[in-house]
Every structure is written in structure tokens, then in C-alpha cells.
Amino acid sequence: MAPVPVARPLAPGIVVPTALPTRELHIALAPDGPDRFRYRAVCGDRIWQGTGRSPFARAVLLDALVDIRRDVDPAVALRVAARVPGPGLGDRHAAGIEAHLPRLWISRAEGADRAALDDLEGRLIRQIRHRSRSADPLVIATDGSAVGRFTGHSWLAASGRFGLGGRKEPTRVRGSLALLAELRAIDAAIKDNLYQRLHVLTDCRPALAVLDRWRRGDDRPHHIDFAWDCIPGEVRDLRDAVQSDTGLLSFSWTPGHLGLPLNEGADGLARLALRRLRGREAITKDRFAETAEGLAEAFAAAYRTSPASGNTDLAAAA
Numbered sequence: 001m002a003p004v005p006v007a008r009p010l011a012p013g014i015v016v017p018t019a020l021p022t023r024e025l026h027i028a029l030a031p032d033g034p035d036r037f038r039y040r041a042v043c044g045d046r047i048w049q050g051t052g053r054s055p056f057a058r059a060v061l062l063d064a065l066v067d068i069r070r071d072v073d074p075a076v077a078l079r080v081a082a083r084v085p086g087p088g089l090g091d092r093h094a095a096g097i098e099a100h101l102p103r104l105w106i107s108r109a110e111g112a113d114r115a116a117l118d119d120l121e122g123r124l125i126r127q128i129r130h131r132s133r134s135a136d137p138l139v140i141a142t143d144g145s146a147v148g149r150f151t152g153h154s155w156l157a158a159s160g161r162f163g164l165g166g167r168k169e170p171t172r173v174r175g176s177l178a179l180l181a182e183l184r185a186i187d188a189a190i191k192d193n194l195y196q197r198l199h200v201l202t203d204c205r206p207a208l209a210v211l212d213r214w215r216r217g218d219d220r221p222h223h224i225d226f227a228w229d230c231i232p233g234e235v236r237d238l239r240d241a242v243q244s245d246t247g248l249l250s251f252s253w254t255p256g257h258l259g260l261p262l263n264e265g266a267d268g269l270a271r272l273a274l275r276r277l278r279g280r281e282a283i284t285k286d287r288f289a290e291t292a293e294g295l296a297e298a299f300a301a302a303y304r305t306s307p308a309s310g311n312t313d314l315a316a317a318a
Helices: 057-071 091-100 111-133 177-191 205-215 233-243 261-278 285-304
Strands: 022-031 036-043 046-053 077-083 104-106 138-147 150-157 162-168 198-202 249-253
Touching: 022 057, 022 111, 036 057, 036 111, 046 057, 057 077, 057 091, 077 111, 091 104, 138 177, 138 261, 150 177, 150 261, 150 285, 162 177, 162 261, 162 285, 177 198, 177 205, 177 233, 177 261, 205 233, 205 249, 261 285
Parallel strands: 022 077, 077 104, 138 198, 198 249
Antiparallel strands: 022 036, 036 046, 138 150, 150 162
């Protein structure tokens, strides 16, 4: 009969590894102005919240996790489930954060995580919206332009921030492509300034008519002749934003091509995007960005020094 094994005593200096206690940390971020994000995190009965400045939400996430890691017992490991707006937190960025912080790893959100992240994100958005309601609105002019099947769109804020883009529309889209481009411009302005109080100026009366119908519960994008199930996602997103608005969005008409700075700047940016998309100008990416920035800053500065800057409702200018 074989002898019964007997455990040998450990040699001097050998320590048996033990599993570290692990806690769940949930953290969500939301945009809170230009290049600024607000975060809220919860781990058990502990809560952290704050803001960080960066064009990238994942950079603010790293700063927040550094502070939280310092604040938690180093003998406790943290499993992190995060919700980050904009470009998602890819595996490479997650690995970089894990390498920077001891005893912390980031995992994909599972079913149990989503409810906690939904609650954190909802609280953040309510806080930001509540604060925005008492702030002065950010004035933004939008513009859309169309030539053939090509469309260009842009928005320009009084602060000098801007956005622009272009698209070649599919043949199934009929009707007013200029209106479609204008709706895209308004959608981009709202998405790029989420949860902020905005006053949007447009010289497109049909766009205002569509927005008014949406506010009254009519889902159809009038003046655009195609099936609702073929409507571009940006138009659907704009409809949802308008119908769910809690008082942060206002719109008014402004006359076009009369030298009003924000409107003229948005028009110039939309046309710039359209010309580049059509290949009418051999312009490098850097030169294109430089031209757009110059246009935006020049017209925004002209607006800020004009009498119109004190009046967000320029409908009277008609």
C-alpha cells in the first residue's frame, strides 16, 4: 500500500499568495461644455464626482481613476466598468490605463453593470441640464448647401467653435437636399454641444417648419421625399432631440446673405466642405483645416463685436 502523502513545511522566506479582495467600481462620463467632461463613480457606498478638461473623454477617465485608486485601500483590487462618450474605450486604451494603475482592471460592461451605468449617466445628464438652464444660451448659426447629389453642412458658435462635413447623397433621397443638409447641420450642432442651452439660428424656413412639426408630435420630415425607414440616422436623431427637449433648445430664423456674421461664417464653412467634397479645390487636409479655422474665428469675432451679439433672437432683423 502506498504511503499517505504528507505536506512538507514551507521553506523559510516563502509566502503563500492570497487573493486580494475585489470591489466593483462603476464610472460614467458626460460632456459638460467644450473640451470638458463631468464624471460620477460609485464603489459600494462610496461616491466620487468631478470634472476634467480634455478633448478626449478617456483622458478624463484616466485622471479620475488615478484619484480614485489613491483614495481606495491599496490592498483592494478594483474591477472597473466604464461608460465613456465619443470614441469608445478600446482594448489598447484600457490596457494603457491598467498598466498605469496597480490592482485595477477594466472589463466590458455586463448585464448587471448596465443598470448601474445607466443610473450614473442619468444623474450626470440631469445635473448638467439643470445647470445649463440657468446659463445664457450659446448662439449657433447653421447652414446647409447642395449641388447635384453633393451636400455640405456646418455650424458656427459665437465662441468660435465650429463643425463641418459633406456627403454624397444616395439616389433614393429625393426632394430638397438643401433642407436635408440644413437638418444635418442642426443635428451636428446639438450633438457637438450636448446638454448645453442652445439658440440655433438658421436661414432655412423649411427647416424651422420641420422642427415646429416635430415639436408638435408630427414625425414626418416634410419637404424630404423618401420613406421614413430610409431617412438618414442624423435626421432621426434630430427629431428625437427636438421631441425630448426639456427647454435647452430654441430656434429662430435669420436672414441669409445680408452680412450677419455668424450666418455668413456658417455659409462659408458649408460651401468650403462642399467644394472639397466635389474635388473642385486641390487642398491638403492641413490647409483645409487651417482655412476652416480662419473662417470660423474671423466671423465669430465679427459677431462678438456686433450689436447682434446682445440679441439671440435675430428674427426681428428680417
